Amino acid sequence: MKRSFFSLAVLGVVMAFLYGPVLLIFAYGFVPNGASMSFFGADGRFLGFSGKWYSLIFGGHHSVAPLMQSFWLSLRIAGLATVVSCVIGTTAALALHRFKSRLQSVHYALVYTPLVMPDILIGISLLMLFVACGVDCGFWTILVAHVTFCVSYVTMTLLARLQDFDDRLIESAYDLGAGPWYTFFKVELPLLLPGIVAGGLLAFTLSIDDVVITSFVNGAGTNTFPTFVSSMTKHSRNLPAVFALSTLMLCFTCALVGVSKALSRNPQNSKRKSK
């Protein structure tokens, strides 16, 4: 195909909109002046790049302590929400797949709802539920809220995977004398692991950057990284530290995706390639 100027221009605009902001964040993580947010001094002189925001973060400086606190909270919640929703989501998907009942479509709808419901609705209804139950909002309510919507994603991902799972493998495992648990851990789990990892990854990313639902159920004083950042004043002197942390988070997420890709590759495929 011939490359026209037009298509190149479209490509350029799309790339700029997709990745420009990311590059900007990356660059502003090295800005020398947090108040003016500029690489240039008052006299127009280029001040160069500064690594001080990174050293603030890694040095545990008190001015970035609340930011770091919210960051660790986010990681803890995302990690826990991922594990819990993977366990619940996997069992739910297996049950939905195996036991076809007359209420099947109802069950599917129940799993599907959180995917299509507006976040704001989930947030409000969860808050009302917690208030009605007299629960103090905080870490646990955030976790429960995140698990609630993450489970749906894990379940749907895995149900799609189960569509091409050969149920006769389970029968042949039973036939060879294996009980249900042995079959689950030695046959089903290894074969479904790529699906579970994919669902878990989705859950993790959804949990770690959720603002809307979290802002309803976080209660006073408990902030996850996204809610903390969004509540920070536009002119906070430490904003570049947020950029630096975001850059770190981006690297971390990329690494996570890479690892999961490597994990979910089927052993037989990698073997074949090596031959």
Place this chain on the structure above:
Amino acid sequence: MADFLEFQGVTKRFGKTIAVNHASFGVKKGEFFSLLGPSGCGKTTLLRMLAGFERPDEGRICLDGKDITDLPPNKRSVNTVFQNYALFPHLSVFDNIAFGLKVAGRPKDEIESEVEKMLRLVQMEDRADHFPNQISGGQKQRVAIARALVNRPRVLLLDEPLAALDLKLRQRMLLELDLIHDEVGITFLYVTHDQGEAMSLSDRIAVMHAGVCEQIARPAEVYEAPKTSFVASFIGDTNFFDGVVSACPEPNYCRLSIGGFAEVLCYNDKQKAVGDRVNLSVRPEKFRISVDPPAGAAPRLNVLRAKVEDIIYSGNHTNYWVSVGERRVAIYQQHLAYLLDEKPIRWGDEVWLSWHADNGYMLDDSAPVDESLLPPKIPQNAAAAGEAK
């Protein structure tokens, strides 16, 4: 004495369909027993009940004197070779075969030596570390057999294990299966819809039709002495003659008058009396046709005049369709000598048709048989149908 494996009045329904209807038979220890029947006749269902994947609605299944009807599949000492092999895709050939032994918690070195032995038996030693998607269909097949055999089951169940293979490979696997059976001496229960496979491998065959076992006998017996018109037409080709006994000239023989055909002599092992209706089956290769009248009139030989309607030459034999009265008869004639044994037979020739009275067999039923299972109609009809389109 009760048989090694016994089905006692086993019935299985799926909603309104009766998949298996009162199956009662025994299989001897070490026997190669086949379930043969057309698609949907309940073979797989019967096998799955033995493996424990389906519960019979009625009846019991006993193995070596023990009732195993209610045992779960993992507690039965039977193993299955599934139709699509169902090998574990995430395990190597070695680990696939070792699966059952690992479940049983056998020591590591024992597992290794047992699996090695199996790999040698199925000639897959050099593929032990391959994964199922790296080996061919025939090799998967052999791994599936090894994976089941390594557990030393009392009965090995095989559900159409060769269906997915091409003809050449199927013939080779057939031989290998036979060798493996001789070597391990385990009872084989083999499901197939291919009469050739069943005939060549089995000690005995159960012919199934719509959930009912119509005949259980040795292959030769099933072929030569079919009990019902279904068995006669499903296994090999045959000619049916519906007639009435008109006379019993000597003990064990009777004369049949067949409408639109002729009066013929046939062996009367069913002790039919004058006036009884009889459904007679005569295999196409039991006839002789010749231009000259058959020499040396043998006793009890039926000899008729016939007109050749169609000839299909197929190398080692020729198929003829001849008409006698209003009936058409299919005949296979082998070429016993080089090129042509006798005077050549051509379309439209008047020929002599002969067969011995002993070579017809009376069936138990006179039920009309499935049209699609009858010998092929003469091509004239087919040509006419083709033109009509």
